[in-house]
Amino acid sequence: MTTFLRDTTTVFSRELRPALRNPVGLLFDMGQPLLFLFLFGTLLDGAVGSSWQWFVPGILVMMCLTGPMGAGYGLLVELLGGAFERLLVTPLNRTAMLVGKCMKATLTLLAQAVLIILLALPLGFEPHAVGVPAALAQLMVFAVGLGALSFVLAVKSAPSGTLFYVVSQSVLFPLLLLSGVLLPLESAPGWLRVLGQLNPVTYVVAAQRALYAGDLADPSVLYGGIAVCVVAAVGLHLGNRAMRKGV
Amino acid sequence: MIHTRGLTRVFTVRRKEKVDAVRGVDLDIEAGRLVAFLGPNGAGKSTTLRMLTTLLPPTSGSAVVAGHDVVKDPARVRSHIGYVGQRNSAGEEHRVRDELVSQGRCYGLRPREATRRADELLDLLDLTPLAKRLPGTLSGGQRRRLDIALGLVHRPRLLFMDEPSTGLDPKSRAEIWQHILRLRETYGTTLLLTTHYLEEADSMAERVVIIDGGRIIADGTAEQLKNDLAGDHVVVTTATAQDAEKAVRVAGGTARDTTVRLRVDRAAAALPGHLRTLDAAGVKVTAAETVRPTLDDVFLTLTGRSLTDDDLPA
Structure with missing residues (x-):
């Protein structure tokens, strides 16, 4: 167990160091969510009078989909180069490799989420004192699962890497559009609503909105919680298997 | 140091198509030797190396490396061997020195030890002025020296190198070899490397193992092979x-x-x-x-083909 903790720390700090050396990179990675927040959010505000309370949680979930899901890209680069192979020849614990990487992806997301919340404050976003930490915790569990799934995808994509781009691009947008992140699904036709209900992200978005509004006892919080836990469990299980099998 | 019996690896390409990359390799390498695997691309050199370094499980057969079985106890094997792969070992986002420290941590060194060892290796491989650079800004020869430094962090008694000098200009190749030979002299490290440069195997290795079609087809000193098989x-x-x-x-x-x-x-x-x-x-x-004779003549005698025919470095 001590070796496992030590190895996890080793992987985590190796992953984190480039970010610490270049913290501005964190902002650049947030380009898309920031654009959506300021441009689309303002547009939405004017057009349908949607509240920031409704929109900001969606943006955070969207960031969770692009960030941790893109974390696999870093692994893919190391797989295509020789860095990952080099680490596989060291006695480093395989599970620790996965956990350390997921921790980094999750911590990055947390930092970005806090930043988005702070930036949304002057726009009129009013965070709930208990809801925010609860929402962030839920988001982080989601990030662990998505990060792990993205690592699995990267391992499966080697050596060409094509699969990674195809899957991440073709999965990301349907998941986003069908989750009600950008526009509410309530006004959608029935078939679209059904599709939305099959999408686990929908439950996370609903739960996040409830939490940020302070409705901690809302049933959607429970469903969202179940959704993120399932995603995290499946992700970690598959991720662990992929890492152990190596390449 | 290395003992294999019937080491075999079959790859399944698509559903039913199978490729026998390595077929029944028996090999014994004693400590302190510098052994070169020589053979054309696709001969099974790298696959053999990947099995010996625990990167790839053998389909059948056994291999004991540095006293431990690669299948039963891969973790022990890993802590005793160093590996310099064919591709670049350093992550693109990581500074040279950071990556060396991380590598030391991977082998269980304490942070302070890892830092000291990183500085030692930077010095040993003439990388000190490049410590803060990102790998992408290094020349081919510098990157290769970094790869070697990463393979040496835990002072392995056995070092595997997959084509350590491929793709380098003659000057960088000579430099790399200087470092490799010095390493051997100073620490008595056992070295097993693959190459498709004939002259390298000829002049540097004490023992040349020629591999073709997944099998060892000749094994001996370069002199022996040339005298016995080409003349x-x-x-x-x-x-x-x-x-x-x-x-x-x-x-x-x-x-x-x-x-x-x-x-x-x-x-x-x-x-x-x-x-x-x-x-x-x-x-x-x-x-x-x-x-x-050259080793190419040896290969020609053995296989009827020239090593240089299908083996132009990509």
Whole structure:
């Protein structure tokens, strides 16, 4: 167990160091969510009078989909180069490799989420004192699962890497559009609503909105919680298997 | 240091198509040796190396590396061996020194030890001025030195190197070799490397293992292999093609136009006598030389193919 903790720390700090050396990179990675927040959010505000309370949680979930899901890209680069192979020849614990990487992806997301919340404050976003930490915790569990799934995808994509781009691009947008992140699904036709209900992200978005509004006892919080836990469990299980099998 | 028996790896390409990359390799390498795997691309060199370094499980057969079984106890094998892969080992986002420290941590060194060891290696491989650079900004030779440094962090007694000098210019190749040889001299490290540069295997390795089609087809010192399997030649050029034919009748060998090749035991010693014989027979010789065989000749004798034919470095 001590070796496992030590190895996890080793992987985590190796992953984190480039970010610490270049913290501005964190902002650049947030380009898309920031654009959506300021441009689309303002547009939405004017057009349908949607509240920031409704929109900001969606943006955070969207960031969770692009960030941790893109974390696999870093692994893919190391797989295509020789860095990952080099680490596989060291006695480093395989599970620790996965956990350390997921921790980094999750911590990055947390930092970005806090930043988005702070930036949304002057726009009129009013965070709930208990809801925010609860929402962030839920988001982080989601990030662990998505990060792990993205690592699995990267391992499966080697050596060409094509699969990674195809899957991440073709999965990301349907998941986003069908989750009600950008526009509410309530006004959608029935078939679209059904599709939305099959999408686990929908439950996370609903739960996040409830939490940020302070409705901690809302049933959607429970469903969202179940959704993120399932995603995290499946992700970690598959991720662990992929890492152990190596390449 | 390395003992394999019947080491085999079959890859399944698509559903039913199988490729026997390595077929029944038996190999024993004692400590302190510098051994080169030589063979064309696709011969099974890298696959063998990947099995010995626990990167790839064997389909069948066994391998004991640094005293531990690669299948039953891969973790122990890993902590005793170093590996310099074919591709670049350093992550693109990581500074040279950071990556060396991380590597030390991967082998369980404490942070302070890892830092000290990183600085030691930077110094040993002349990388100190590049410590804060990102790998992408290094030259090919510098990157390769970093790869070697990463493989040495835990002072392994056994170091595997997959084509350590491929793709480098002659000067960088010479530098890399200097470092490799110094490493051996100073620490007595056992080295197993793959190469497709004939001269390298010839001049540097104490033992050359020639691999083709997933099998070991020859194994010995470069001298032994060349003497046993190819041999010296005396080559004379005659004034006319008729003279060449006459030379073959008198002293043997094979003629092609005005060139006559004759295999002998020691060419330098045989040349004077050979020339006297030809002279006595009235053959007019205009030029004469002795030719030492290369490992390519050895490969040609063994397989009927030249190593250089299908093995142009990509």
